[in-house]
Structures are given as C-alpha cells and as structure tokens.
Amino acid sequence: MEIPVSFKEFDIVEVRFKGGRKEFFRNINHLPLITGDAVVVDVPNGHHIGHVSLKGELVRLQMNKKKVQNNDEIRSIYRVATEKDMEKFNLAREQEPTTMYRARAIVQELKLKMKLSDVEYQADKTKATFFYSADDRVDFRELIKKLAEEFKVRIEMRQISLRHEAGRLGGIGSCGRELCCSTWLTDFKSVSTTAARYQNLSLNPSKLSGQCGRLKCCLNYELETYMDALKDIPNVNRPLxxxxxxxxxxxxxxxxxIMWFGYRGDSNWFPVPVERVQEVLKMNAAGDMPENLAEEVKKQLPEVVDFVESLEGNLDRLDEQYKAKKKRNKKKGKGTAPAAEALATGAPTPEARRDQPTGRPAGGERRPRPERNGNRPEGGENKPRPEREAQAKGQQPQGKPRPEREPRADREQNQGRPPREGNRPPRQERAQNPRPPQNKPQPMAAQALGNATVATPDRPERGPRPEGEQRGRRSRNRGHRNRKPGAPEGGSPSPQPEA
Known part of the structure; x- marks a missing residue:
C-alpha cells in the first residue's frame, strides 16, 4: 500500500539503549531508518549508539502517553552506525563487567550502604554511568573521586528503584515468561496488599513478591475486573x-x-448463592432465623447437587466396568472345562498303547493292592476303607491314631523274607548263562596287592549273555546305586587283605 503524496512522515524516532532505556530523537537528515537499525545519536558531551525501536505515527502516540513535548530540546540523529563505530562500541561494552567488579570493591572499602547493579559506558568512552539502589540517601562524593582516578572517565551516579533494577538485570518470572519490567512494562504503579485481598489470594509474601522483592506488578492487571464483580456480593462480617x-x-x-459456609465443629462446607445470603442477612437483622442452611441450599441449588451426584455416578459406572471385566474373565475360565473333558475322553486307552509298558494287566482290571502285613483280602477284591467311604459321602473323616510301624527286620521275617544286609538285598545266584569276568578297573585295595583279584563268595562268575537278551534297566542301574568310593561296580565291598 503506497503512502499518499501529501502525507508527511513524523520525523521523531524512538531509540532503545542498554537496559531497556528509551529516548526520543529527531531525524533531521531524513534517513531511511528501519526498526532495529543501529544509529549514532547526540548526547551531552559526546555521542552514543542505540537501536531504533519505533518510528512513524506510533511515536507520536507514545510521546502523548509519556507527556513528552515536541520542542527544540529533543536531540538529533547523526547517522547510521558504521562498522568502525560498532567496533569501538563493542570494545567499550567489554570493559563494563571488570569496571563494575572494581567499583563494588571500592564501595566496600568506603563502607557505603548502596548496591551497584549495572554500569553503562558511552560509545565514545568519555563517560560511565553507574546505576545503584539504596534505602537511604548516600554521600558518594568520595566514591566519585576514586572512580574517576581509577577509570579516567567522567562518572555519573544514577539511583534507580528495585523494580527498575530487576528490569535492567532481567530474568524469568514465576509464570514462566520473561519479566514484564524488562520487556514491555515502563510505568511502575504502586501495588498494595489490598489487591491480593480483593482477589482472595493467600497473603504469603514469598508467593506475592517478585524478583525485585516487592509485590508483583501483575496483581494490578485484573484488579478492576474483581472490583466490578464484588459490587453485588455482600460483605459478611458476622456468621449467619x-x-x-x-x-x-x-x-x-x-x-x-457462590459463598461457602461451614458450621462450627463440622468439616463440611455448604455452597450458598449470593441471593440466599442476602435473604438470611435480612432475616437475621429482623431477628428471625432459617431452619437449616444446608436444606435451603438443596432446594435452591439443584445444579450443584446434581453435579456432585453425576460425579459420583461416573465413579460408580467405572466400578461396574471393572466388575464386568472380572465376570468376563470368570466366564472364560469356565469355558475351558468342557475342552479339558473332551481331551480326556478322546485320549487313547492303555489297550491301544501296547507299545508302552503300563504296569497293569491286559484286561484293564486293577491289580489288588496287598496289605502292609503281607496278607491279601479274601476274594481278591479291594474293599474301600471306612475313612474313604465317609470322605466320598461328603463327611469329614474321623482322625484315628495311626498304628506304629514294625521295625524293618521284623516285618521282613513276618513276610517270609531273609533280613537285608546293608542298603541292598543280596542277589540270587543264576544257574544258567554264566558270565565271564570283564576287564574293569580294580579298586585301590586290589592295586595295593599287586593287582591280585579277589573272588567274592556271594557273586559267582557269569557267562556271556545270549544275543537278543537285554539287561533290565533296574538291574543295569543297580550296580551304580549307593556305591561307595573305592568299591567295585558289583556293589559288594572288597575284602581286606589279611595281615
């Protein structure tokens, strides 16, 4: 969009310096400036470099807002800064940190009650401005003399408030954004604790104060809205x-x-609309009292109660959802039983699996179980015990004392067996198929006698096993059970040589 020919652009420009400080300068040379350009401006006793922050008709509005008059006191802009100007300006800014540290040391030597917060060198390095904050008036005449001797420049001391100090230093506020005083806020208004009371904020100094140590400026942002809303709300100074x-x-x-009330000794709070509170206040002023504040709330505030009931209903539906999931899981578990029964009924019987040893007779009948004393029941039938009969009928079997078991040797004599020697019974002699002795490693006792073999009286020598005959698994593993170290594979201990 082209500018009309008759339109004359406003010739004053707003220039920003270090720390957010802004001033107005006149563009007498009609330079084509753009926001952000570095310009050399006229200052008392020299020149300084700043950046254009605003131009055009908006500058006129800012001057009206800050009540700055458009007269001859406004200084002018010399030129756009060149590379040589920017190099000198950067060299001057690099000396600012060291200058501030040395100036703080001098302040401590003089024992002055002031705080130096920042130093700003002029672009031509002819003047240094020290910004400080103090609670009382400070006599810094001796300080200016020492600083001038130390840095060989003109010294200017400028006192600023704590809010301006926080704005110059910058930082992040509790809201997570950059401080308002260092970005856009230029006018600092007084903030009191009444602003926090009107907004029902807790009067906690650590929460209400900003980085400057004073009350936050943002407490005034919404104060007018709260003041308009509080006009119709009654001021309750005494209990209802x-x-x-x-x-x-x-x-x-x-x-x-909505105003929330609570009775003495009761932890429940009851919401009451503003209209109802005004009615109760009028009744109390006339000497009358309502029946119950909670009942009136239920009649006049069904929406609040419905909201609570709907919330509880949602929680109940959530519980029902989890109960339905548990029922589905139980139904899934019940459905596995018929499948297991089908697999059990379709399993092959022992008669069909003739290739595997079963340990039962071919007829499928159960072999009668012998009694412990060696006597079998008459007729070869297994009679169930009385305890099992009671257990099958669903009764609790009576606890009978278990008879003591006979010693092993006596039990074997009653069954007509010879007593065992050691851990294994003696083997019976085999009359047929004598087996020749095999070449096996001799025990340590036999090697000590010159590898002389000693024949055991219990086991005769065996002959070769005929072809096709296999040794039983039980007899195969018998020679390896409970064998002591140093004993032969036959299992019987080797006799010790006579002395």
Whole structure:
C-alpha cells in the first residue's frame, strides 16, 4: 500500500539503549531508518549508539502517553552506525563487567550502604554511568573521586528503584515468561496488599513478591475486573444465624457468585448463592432465623447437587466396568472345562498303547493292592476303607491314631523274607548263562596287592549273555546305586587283605 503524496512522515524516532532505556530523537537528515537499525545519536558531551525501536505515527502516540513535548530540546540523529563505530562500541561494552567488579570493591572499602547493579559506558568512552539502589540517601562524593582516578572517565551516579533494577538485570518470572519490567512494562504503579485481598489470594509474601522483592506488578492487571464483580456480593462480617447453628464464611467464588459456609465443629462446607445470603442477612437483622442452611441450599441449588451426584455416578459406572471385566474373565475360565473333558475322553486307552509298558494287566482290571502285613483280602477284591467311604459321602473323616510301624527286620521275617544286609538285598545266584569276568578297573585295595583279584563268595562268575537278551534297566542301574568310593561296580565291598 503506497503512502499518499501529501502525507508527511513524523520525523521523531524512538531509540532503545542498554537496559531497556528509551529516548526520543529527531531525524533531521531524513534517513531511511528501519526498526532495529543501529544509529549514532547526540548526547551531552559526546555521542552514543542505540537501536531504533519505533518510528512513524506510533511515536507520536507514545510521546502523548509519556507527556513528552515536541520542542527544540529533543536531540538529533547523526547517522547510521558504521562498522568502525560498532567496533569501538563493542570494545567499550567489554570493559563494563571488570569496571563494575572494581567499583563494588571500592564501595566496600568506603563502607557505603548502596548496591551497584549495572554500569553503562558511552560509545565514545568519555563517560560511565553507574546505576545503584539504596534505602537511604548516600554521600558518594568520595566514591566519585576514586572512580574517576581509577577509570579516567567522567562518572555519573544514577539511583534507580528495585523494580527498575530487576528490569535492567532481567530474568524469568514465576509464570514462566520473561519479566514484564524488562520487556514491555515502563510505568511502575504502586501495588498494595489490598489487591491480593480483593482477589482472595493467600497473603504469603514469598508467593506475592517478585524478583525485585516487592509485590508483583501483575496483581494490578485484573484488579478492576474483581472490583466490578464484588459490587453485588455482600460483605459478611458476622456468621449467619440459623436454628442448626452459626454458619461461618469460609470461601467466596466471586465470578460464580457462590459463598461457602461451614458450621462450627463440622468439616463440611455448604455452597450458598449470593441471593440466599442476602435473604438470611435480612432475616437475621429482623431477628428471625432459617431452619437449616444446608436444606435451603438443596432446594435452591439443584445444579450443584446434581453435579456432585453425576460425579459420583461416573465413579460408580467405572466400578461396574471393572466388575464386568472380572465376570468376563470368570466366564472364560469356565469355558475351558468342557475342552479339558473332551481331551480326556478322546485320549487313547492303555489297550491301544501296547507299545508302552503300563504296569497293569491286559484286561484293564486293577491289580489288588496287598496289605502292609503281607496278607491279601479274601476274594481278591479291594474293599474301600471306612475313612474313604465317609470322605466320598461328603463327611469329614474321623482322625484315628495311626498304628506304629514294625521295625524293618521284623516285618521282613513276618513276610517270609531273609533280613537285608546293608542298603541292598543280596542277589540270587543264576544257574544258567554264566558270565565271564570283564576287564574293569580294580579298586585301590586290589592295586595295593599287586593287582591280585579277589573272588567274592556271594557273586559267582557269569557267562556271556545270549544275543537278543537285554539287561533290565533296574538291574543295569543297580550296580551304580549307593556305591561307595573305592568299591567295585558289583556293589559288594572288597575284602581286606589279611595281615
């Protein structure tokens, strides 16, 4: 969009310096400036470099807002800064940190009650401005003399408030954004604790104060909105009198226009609309008291109660959802039983599996179980025990004392067996198929006698096993059970040589 020919651009430009400081300068040379350009401006006793922050008709509005008059006191802009100007300006800014540290040391030597926060060198390095904050007036005449001797420049001391100090240093506020005083806020208004009271904020200094140590400036942003909303809300200075007891004000929701009251000794709070509170106040002023504040709330505030009931209903539906999941899991577990029964009925019987040893007779009948004393029941039938009969009928079997077991040797004599020697019974002699002795490693006792073999009286020598005959697994592993170290594979201990 082209500018009209008759339109004359405003010739004053706003220039920003270090720390957010802004001043107005006149563009007498009509330079084509753009926001952000570095320009050399006229300052008392020299020149300085700043950046263009605003131009055009908006500058006129800012001057009206800050009440700056458009007269001859406004200084002019010399030129756009060149590379040589920027090099000198950068060299001057690099000396600022060391200058501030040395100036703080001098302040401590003089024992002055002031705090140096920042130093700003002029672009031509002819003047240094020291910004400080102090609670009382400070006599810094001796300080200026020492600083001038130390840095060989003109010294200017400028006192700033704590809010301006925080704006110059910058930082991040509790809201997570950059401080307002270092970005856009230029006018600092006084903030009091009444602003926090009107907004029902907790009067906690650590939460209400900013990085400058004063109350936050943002407390004034919404104060007017709260003041307009508080016009129709009554000021309750005394508790509401009811027949159920005195109701004390606990909290006020300003924008929803609901006030919460609680009885003495009761931890429950009851919401009451502003209209109902005004009625109760009028009744108390006339000497009358309502029946119960909670009942009135239920009649006049069905929405609040419905909201609570709907919330509880949602929780109940959530519980029912989890119960339905548990029922589905139980149904899935029940459905596995018929499948297991089908697999059990379709399994092959022992008669069909003739290739595998079963340990049962071919007829499928159970072999009668012998009694412990060696006597079998008459007729070869297994009679169930009385305890098992009671257990099958669903009765609890009576606990009978278990008879003591006979010693092993006596039990073997009653069964007509010879007593065992050691851990294994003696083997029976085999009359047929004598087996020749095999070449096996001799025990240590036999090697000590010159590898002389000693024949055992219990085991005769065996002959070769005929072809096709296999040795039973039980007899194969018998020679390896409970064998002591140093004993032969036959299992019987080797006799010790006679002395």
């Amino acid at each position: 009198q009811t027949k159920a007891g005195d109701a004390f004000l606990q909290k006020t929701d300003i924008f929803r226009r």
